[in-house]
Amino acid sequence: MDTGTAMVRLESVSRGFGKRDNRVIALDEVTLDFPEGVFTAVMGPSGSGKSTMLQCAAGIDRVDSGEVTLAGTRLRGLGEAALTRLRRQHVGFVFQTFNLIPSLTARQNVALPLMLAGKKPARKAVDAALDRLGLGERKQHRPGELSGGQQQRVALARALLTGPKVLFADEPTGALDSKSSRQVMQLLRELVDTTGQTIIMVTHDPVAASYADQIVFLADGRPAGVLESPTPELAAARITKLEQSW
Numbered sequence: 575m576d577t578g579t580a581m582v583r584l585e586s587v588s589r590g591f592g593k594r595d596n597r598v599i600a601l602d603e604v605t606l607d608f609p610e611g612v613f614t615a616v617m618g619p620s621g622s623g624k625s626t627m628l629q630c631a632a633g634i635d636r637v638d639s640g641e642v643t644l645a646g647t648r649l650r651g652l653g654e655a656a657l658t659r660l661r662r663q664h665v666g667f668v669f670q671t672f673n674l675i676p677s678l679t680a681r682q683n684v685a686l687p688l689m690l691a692g693k694k695p696a697r698k699a700v701d702a703a704l705d706r707l708g709l710g711e712r713k714q715h716r717p718g719e720l721s722g723g724q725q726q727r728v729a730l731a732r733a734l735l736t737g738p739k740v741l742f743a744d745e746p747t748g749a750l751d752s753k754s755s756r757q758v759m760q761l762l763r764e765l766v767d768t769t770g771q772t773i774i775m776v777t778h779d780p781v782a783a784s785y786a787d788q789i790v791f792l793a794d795g796r797p798a799g800v801l802e803s804p805t806p807e808l809a810a811a812r813i814t815k816l817e818q819s820w
């Protein structure tokens with residue numbers, strides 16, 4: 575994609591798990607740029623290293639070798655405290671499982687990460703985040719009283735509260751029906767179009783991936799091509815081909 579700066583850069587990143595005979599190389603000298611203001615989907619066969627790549631890029635997992643640069647900061651050599659600070663400042667993360675606290679209201683769930691960081695978020699900011707995601711009427715509801723799509727939108731509001739430079743999403747529509755999926759993807763698309771949010775999203779779903787500006791494919795722990803301006807059909811065709819050759 576022809577844009578300026580990389581918001582996230584992986585240079586020759588390798589990450590393996592297990593020892594000797596059981597050793598699995600999840601990422602094998604991966605070099606990738608994720609440009610600022612661009613919505614990138616990451617697709618690939620099961621076990622191709624997508625989640626590992628996302629976690630390394632977000633500074634959640636450490637790499638064995640190579641370099642990750644996140645929002646201009648090299649992660650190598652940062653201690654745990656500095657890494658946590660960097661993540662809090664610059665990274666939002668949403669998962670397939672919404673990871674909301676069942677006993678807390680939507681408002682309390684959104685405010686929680688900042689409270690845990692020792693800050694008291696302004697009620698106005700929390701409400702604005704929920705309003706923006708169409709949850710204005712649901713602020714006092716607990717997760718059990720919300721649909722899957724609404725719960726994922728609460729998780730999104732929580733991830734976006736601090737205005738992160740990058741939003742990472744690992745299968746954000748994996749647990750949603752197609753209508754809720756579409757709503758969540760439309761919200762992500764709008765976020766990129768209206769605020770220039772950088773998004774990196776792992777997905778198995780060609781329809782979800784088609785909301786992105788580009789799809790980066792992984793196979794066997796290595797980059798396997800990029801598809802610009804994807805359609806669901808083109809995405810599905812590429813992934814089928816990768817799965818067959820894998």
Ligand SMILES: Nc1ncnc2c1ncn2[C@@H]1O[C@H](COP(=O)(O)OP(=O)(O)OP(=O)(O)O)[C@@H](O)[C@H]1O
Nearest residue numbers: 591592598600618619620621622623624625626627
């Ligand atoms: N914590 C871990 N311990 C051992 N092996 C791991 C660990 N995390 C990942 N792996 C292995 O690394 C490889 C890549 O896993 P990863 O979860 O990144 O793939 P993925 O493309 O996200 O897969 P999926 O689409 O099935 O979620 C797999 O072979 C996996 O079994």
